[in-house]
Amino acid sequence: xxxxxxxxxxxxxxxxxxxxxxxxxxxxxxxxxxxxxxxxxxxxxxxxxxxxxxxxxxxxxxxxxxxxxxxxxxxxxxxxxxxxxxxxxxxxxxxxxxxxxxxxxxxxxxxxxxxxxxxxxxxxxxxxxxxxxxxxxxxxxxxxxxxxxxxxxxxxxxxxxxxxxxxxxxxxxxxxxxxxxxxxxxxxxxxxxxxxxxxxxxxxxxxxxxxxxxxxxxxxxxxxxxxxxxxxxxxxxxxxxxxxxxxxxxxxxxxxxxxxxxxxxxxxxxxxxxxxxxxxxxxxxxxxxxxxxxxxxxxxxxxxxxxxxxxxxxxxxxxxxxxxxxxxxxxxxxxxxxxxxxxxxxxxxxxxxx
Amino acid sequence: xxxxxxxxxxxxxxxxxxxxxxxxxxxxxxxxxxxxxxxxxxxxxxxxxxxxxxxxxxxxxxxxxxxxxxxxxxxxxxxxxxxxxxxxxxxxxxxxxxxxxxxxxxxxxxxxxxxxxxxxxxxxxxxxxxxxxxxxxxxxxxxxxxxxxxxxxxxxxxxxxxxxxxxxxxxxxxxxxxxxxxxxxxxxxxxxxxxxxxxxxxxxxxxxxxxxxxxxxxxxxxxxxxxxxxxxxxxxxxxxxxxxxxxxxxxxxxxxxxxxxxxxxxxxxxxxxxxxxxxxxxxxxxxxxxxxxxxxxxxxxxxxxxxxxxxxxxxxxxxxxxxxxxxxxxxxxxxxxxxxxxxxxxxxxxxxxx
DNA sequence: GCAAGCAATGAAAGCGCTTTCATCAAGCGC
DNA sequence: GCGCTTGATGAAAGCGCTTTCATTGCTTGC
Numbered sequence: 001x002x003x004x005x006x007x008x009x010x011x012x013x014x015x016x017x018x019x020x021x022x023x024x025x026x027x028x029x030x031x032x033x034x035x036x037x038x039x040x041x042x043x044x045x046x047x048x049x050x051x052x053x054x055x056x057x058x059x060x061x062x063x064x065x066x067x068x069x070x071x072x073x074x075x076x077x078x079x080x081x082x083x084x085x086x087x088x089x090x091x092x093x094x095x096x097x098x099x100x101x102x103x104x105x106x107x108x109x110x111x112x113x114x115x116x117x118x119x120x121x122x123x124x125x126x127x128x129x130x131x132x133x134x135x136x137x138x139x140x141x142x143x144x145x146x147x148x149x150x151x152x153x154x155x156x157x158x159x160x161x162x163x164x165x166x167x168x169x170x171x172x173x174x175x176x177x178x179x180x181x182x183x184x185x186x187x188x189x190x191x192x193x194x195x196x197x198x199x200x201x202x203x204x205x206x207x208x209x210x211x212x213x214x215x216x217x218x219x220x221x222x223x224x225x226x227x228x229x230x231x232x233x234x235x236x237x238x239x240x241x242x243x244x245x246x247x248x249x250x251x252x253x254x255x256x257x258x259x260x261x262x263x264x265x266x267x268x269x270x271x272x273x274x275x276x277x278x279x280x281x282x283x284x285x286x287x288x289x290x291x292x293x294x295x296x297x298x299x300x301x302x303x304x305x306x307x308x309x310x311x312x313x314x315x316x317x318x319x320x321x322x323x324x325x326x327x328x329x330x331x332x333x334x335x336x337x338x339x340x341x342x343x344x345x346x347x348x349x350x351x352x353x354x
Numbered sequence: 355x356x357x358x359x360x361x362x363x364x365x366x367x368x369x370x371x372x373x374x375x376x377x378x379x380x381x382x383x384x385x386x387x388x389x390x391x392x393x394x395x396x397x398x399x400x401x402x403x404x405x406x407x408x409x410x411x412x413x414x415x416x417x418x419x420x421x422x423x424x425x426x427x428x429x430x431x432x433x434x435x436x437x438x439x440x441x442x443x444x445x446x447x448x449x450x451x452x453x454x455x456x457x458x459x460x461x462x463x464x465x466x467x468x469x470x471x472x473x474x475x476x477x478x479x480x481x482x483x484x485x486x487x488x489x490x491x492x493x494x495x496x497x498x499x500x501x502x503x504x505x506x507x508x509x510x511x512x513x514x515x516x517x518x519x520x521x522x523x524x525x526x527x528x529x530x531x532x533x534x535x536x537x538x539x540x541x542x543x544x545x546x547x548x549x550x551x552x553x554x555x556x557x558x559x560x561x562x563x564x565x566x567x568x569x570x571x572x573x574x575x576x577x578x579x580x581x582x583x584x585x586x587x588x589x590x591x592x593x594x595x596x597x598x599x600x601x602x603x604x605x606x607x608x609x610x611x612x613x614x615x616x617x618x619x620x621x622x623x624x625x626x627x628x629x630x631x632x633x634x635x636x637x638x639x640x641x642x643x644x645x646x647x648x649x650x651x652x653x654x655x656x657x658x659x660x661x662x663x664x665x666x667x668x669x670x671x672x673x674x675x676x677x678x679x680x681x682x683x684x685x686x687x688x689x690x691x692x693x694x695x696x697x698x699x700x701x702x703x704x705x706x707x708x
Numbered sequence: 709g710c711a712a713g714c715a716a717t718g719a720a721a722g723c724g725c726t727t728t729c730a731t732c733a734a735g736c737g738c
Numbered sequence: 739g740c741g742c743t744t745g746a747t748g749a750a751a752g753c754g755c756t757t758t759c760a761t762t763g764c765t766t767g768c
Contacts, residue, residue, distance in 0.1 A: 001754065001755070002754090010717080010718090011717070011718050011719080012718095012755085013717080013720095013755095013756080014716090014717065014718075016754095016755065016757090017716095017717090017756090020755095020756075024715090024716080025716075026715085026716065026717090029716085029717085041483075041484075041487060043460060043463050043464050044464055044754085044755075045405075045464065045466060045753090045755065046461075046464035046465050046466075046755095047401045047404050047410065047465065047466060047753090047754080048723090048753070048754035049754080049755055049756075050755090051399075051402050051405055051722095051723050051725085051753090051755070051756090052722080052755045052756040052757075053755080053756050053757080066420055066425075066430075067423060067426045069421060071420075072420040072421045075420065075447070076449075079447070088461060090444065091445055093429070093430070093433070095430075106397060107400075107442060109397050110397050110398055110400035110403075111400050111401065112399060129395075130395070133395060217627045217631070218627060218628035218632075219627065219628070219630060219631035221631070222631060244628075247628070248631055251631055251633045254633040255633050273571045273572060274571065274572035274573070274598075274601070274602075276573060277571070277572040277573035277576060277601075277602055277605055278572075278605055279608040279609050355724065355725070356724090364747080364748090365747070365748050365749080366724090366725085366748095367725095367726080367727090367747075367749080367750095368746090368748075370724095370725065370726060370727090371726090371746095371747085374725095374726075378745090378747095379746075379747085380745085380746065380747090383746085383747085398724085398725075399723090399724055399725065400725095401723090401724080401725090402723070402724035402725035402726090403724080403725055403726075404725090404753090405723090405724080405726090405752095405753050405754065405755085406725045406726040406727075406753050407725080407726050407727080407753085408726090408753070
């Protein structure tokens, strides 16, 4: 910075001002400084800047996965809001590991982010305490918490799992299987929702559920379906914890000559892009990933730019929508979308699922 | 830090040493300090630490996409090497935009990373100059450069595209279509390889190529195939610039009652996980994503931990492998893998594709 | 025409650490 | 016992910025 100052014939402090608060500096100096910056290819040391100003312009984001198309949309939305505001997003992928998450949070706090966005509401006690004591806005996303650390936007996965199952039941299916992969907490809740529905509907799920401890992939969808079929011979319908498994199950049906949806209906979860492109197109429970990211980022921006004024609404349930497509049989309602919902304790939400 | 020092009854400098160089401090003090750190939930300010020591422990990684399963493996590999070494990986997704990349590089350099890993070899002049002048190790990955900025690990996409096309030709196909999405430079090279093969084989590609400016997704595979079929009526084989398009094309074939591989052969690119799980399984050109990430990270680690000693080998061609599966017809060779290669100017590489 | 006010710039202090350098006590050989 | 080394600790300086606070030269209003 001193070099730039010398070249522009001003003091270093003026350079700092020209860069940070251009309105405090005369037009002419501003130009001289900018020229010098150009010539010398000067890049301010962000670390020193952050240290001196105690504004790091960093927001930390923890995601449990990147393979998953889900988090790409979500991250993209966050960046779209934060980057234009000059805020750098620090992403850490903790691969569905609570202990990696704990470490990641600790490491991130060492960078003194101005806010943190974490996925899910199932942080360990230590993670929670770290976040709570960080003294910065925290947003938990993707799931709804009874007692959020700070702000919270998400949806109720138990209800969503319940609704998907009930949807298949209403279509006339009784032997409804559930396939699930590595048990991230939200997938487990969807499973719980399935189980709740089966119980309430008086159906046994005996032999109809298959799960794996490994992270999900398409192939696993086939494997898990095969497992269920080995148990129970046949099924009417399949609800999977995500779209990859649904796709795998769909292929397994092709392989076995089982017609979808005539013999078996399939419902996935997340409504990734490819769901509309399969044969038949996959019915899936659609979640508003981008909206969760956008909301989280905007809430944070409002707080850190708006003198700590907090948004009036600290909790949002974005709900879900069952996108009905060919894999679950002919739509029997007029619309493409059926069965949406927000969790009851958030019915005050100003934003119903659209 | 002062608080910790007070609580432990030592000077701040001792705390710093206990944390940074535990071997320089007596056992007893070390314990006292660690206890105090625990009690106070002290997290060192990484910014101050980096500023004072001029070791940021940061490595910057630029990726053009996250949707893509490709970059997840690659990033995971990089983190697996760097995180255990106490290095934080700063990731920026530049969404296939050169201008976003330029900005991202500039921003990252403000954090004074100890090394940078960038995807591809097609940086703008300004990006190149920024990287060159950063004074830290740079690795370009995924592609091979004639004149790399610094280190380089990748593969020759022209040759890979050529080989995939030639492979289909050798299977007896003549009407070989090529589907390609948003033109990232590597996809364009694969296209160029396809074109080169067609030219050399004396085949016309008239009407057989369809592309889109949008980022690829599964649905687009179907759309592009439809476009080609509208042009030319029928095709023998399809080579796509990635697996998403291959999957989409496969579904489009199902939809149209075209048998794969009897009527049409399909070859994708990248060999993502799902290729083995489709019906029929997709033949795809497999690339060593994890290995590229691992190599880049290890090369960097060696330099920044090993007193700047540079690895003997600065350029590596990892080649590719055509994973032959059902979608391209019966394997006519004994092995699952055929046609591999490294680019000729790197034939000296000590590591042939395995 | 002069004090008050203001805009533009610079000097100095300090953000929270690490690192060099100095200090001090203990251990050692002769 | 004296000078030496050695290991452990502390004091001070400084990393590259930003932010108060002080200074300077001007414009104002009456």
